[in-house]
Amino acid sequence: MNNYETVFIATPVLSDQQAQEIFGKFQGVITENGGQIVNKEDWGLRKLAYPIQKKTTGFYFFIEFTGEGSLIETLETQYRRDERVIRFLTFKQDKYAVEYAEKRRNKIAKKEE
Numbered sequence: 001m002n003n004y005e006t007v008f009i010a011t012p013v014l015s016d017q018q019a020q021e022i023f024g025k026f027q028g029v030i031t032e033n034g035g036q037i038v039n040k041e042d043w044g045l046r047k048l049a050y051p052i053q054k055k056t057t058g059f060y061f062f063i064e065f066t067g068e069g070s071l072i073e074t075l076e077t078q079y080r081r082d083e084r085v086i087r088f089l090t091f092k093q094d095k096y097a098v099e100y101a102e103k104r105r106n107k108i109a110k111k112e113e
Contacts, residue, residue, distance in 0.1 A: 001067060001068065002066065002067065002068070002092050003038070003065075003066050003092070003093040003097075004064070004065055004066070004067065004071075004072065004090055004093065005062070005064050005065075005091060005101070006026075006062075006063050006088065006090040006091075007061065007089050008061055008079060008088035008089075009048070009052075009058035009059065009061075009086050010058060010059040010084050010085055010086070011053075011055060011058060011085075012055055012058050022061075022085070023042060023061050025078075025082075026061070026063065026078065029074065029075055029078050030063065030065050030067065033070075033074050034068060035065045035066060035068075035071050037063060037065045038101075039062075039105055040062065040064070041061070041062040041063075042059075043059075043061065043062060044059065044060065045059055045060075052086050055086065058087070064093075064101055072090055076088065076090060
């Protein structure tokens with residue numbers, strides 16, 4: 001099992017309910033194909049660095065998960081098929097990125113307490 005992170009940006013014309021629905025959809029794609037979600041974050045509506053499809057904002061979502069390499073192909077195919085997703089990036093974490101992500105999660109958990 002490899003460790004991965006994925007971030008995707010959904011179109012800003014969605015309602016909050018629709019944005020949560022799309023977030024749940026991609027979490028489902030991961031778990032249904034043998035992946036296990038380690039961390040998930042809804043970063044909310046943010047300004048884009050540059051316009052994409054004439055849009056200047058988008059809903060950002062972050063998912064950290066473990067899974068087989070074949071899962072990535074399935075996940076990215078689903079991103080491409082969903083017209084509500086305007087950008088996505090998935091990458092495999094090396095051991096240093098895994099350590100950093102764990103420290104980051106612990107730091108966030110301490111702030112929430």
